[in-house]
Amino acid sequence: MLTIHGVPLSVHTRKPIVTAILKKLDYTFEVVIPVIPDNPPANWNTLSPTGLIPVLQDGGYTLPDSTAICLYLEKKQPAPAILPDDAKHYGRVLWFDAYAGGTIYRHVVHPLFIQTIVRPNIRKESTDKALVDDVLNNVQPKILNYLESQISGKFLVGDTMTLADIAIVSNFIVYHYMGYRLDAAKYPKLIAYIKGIAATDAYGKALDDERPFVASMGLDRSFFG
Ligand SMILES: N[C@@H](CCC(=O)N[C@@H](CS)C(=O)NCC(=O)O)C(=O)O
Structure with a gap:
């Protein structure tokens, strides 16, 4: 199961969310609000080296950065594609x-x-x-x-x-x-x-x-x- 850490409102968190929905990949959502001091979970520095959202977890695999996550999801579930062949x-x-x-x-x-x-x-x-x-x-x-x-x-x-x-x-x-x-x-x-x-x-x-x-x-x- 995929877990997306972030805020539903966030420009960058929405990218993997829409990508996961488009590709019919199940995910759960963990709210992390980086602009509010002390809100991030205890292991947040490990999950997100920049402290920014979003971060994806896929089992034991952790990946920060919205573009990296979307490209990972593209490999994991190629259809429908979000990157063209041409x-x-x-x-x-x-x-x-x-x-x-x-x-x-x-x-x-x-x-x-x-x-x-x-x-x-x-x-x-x-x-x-x-x-x-x-x-x-x-x-x-x-x-x-x-x-x-x-x-x-x-x-x-x-x-x-x-x-x-x-x-x-x-x-x-x-x-x-x-x-x-x-x-x-x-x-x-x-x-x-x-x-x-x-x-x-x-x-x-x-x-x-x-x-x-x-x-x-x-x-x-x-x-x-
Ligand atoms: N290159 C990063 C940028 C992520 C980013 O800037 N996220 C914003 C929210 S949309 C954030 O975490 N802001 C909190 C802060 O600046 O402290 C990505 O694409 O994931």
Whole structure:
């Protein structure tokens, strides 16, 4: 049995969850909230060398990092594939996965999450509004324009859901949960794309499963119906 350690809400934890659901792999879930001091289990440093979530356990085998876990699950249960056979498609999927974690999360979703959720709700500190404005006005437009230019159908690469869609959309789930919205006049394809991926069976099930946690955090899931 697979165990995924993390938070249902987390951008990176959602990647192995959607992948496991898509591949019909049974898993159990262990909640670990790294931003809350002393929350991690006693052996957390051994399970997660970075202290970050997610971490997978498969029997005695332990694997951190969302991308490593998704690629492991791809080998364990190849169908349906989240990585294409075609070399160029394969390369593009890995690129979008890297862009999701290294750029969208790191420079947009993570700073917004710290300022919008962690500081006011968990640490009881004030939000740095100038930092939020800088992300929204100066950092995100280049990223959103780029994504808008890359979307030509239901999926980012090829004609089935890949790790690219799983990783990119996971960022925008949290973005919308925090109450931020994309400008429909500027990003119509991106908005339709996010809604389309979120409505697929596997993504929809993952989002349904995280409803109680989202509600308990007082987050806004109105964008997803
Ligand atoms: N490269 C890692 C990044 C994981 C990551 O940044 N996880 C976030 C949650 S989405 C986390 O653990 N944040 C807690 C912290 O920064 O202390 C992966 O893909 O798993």
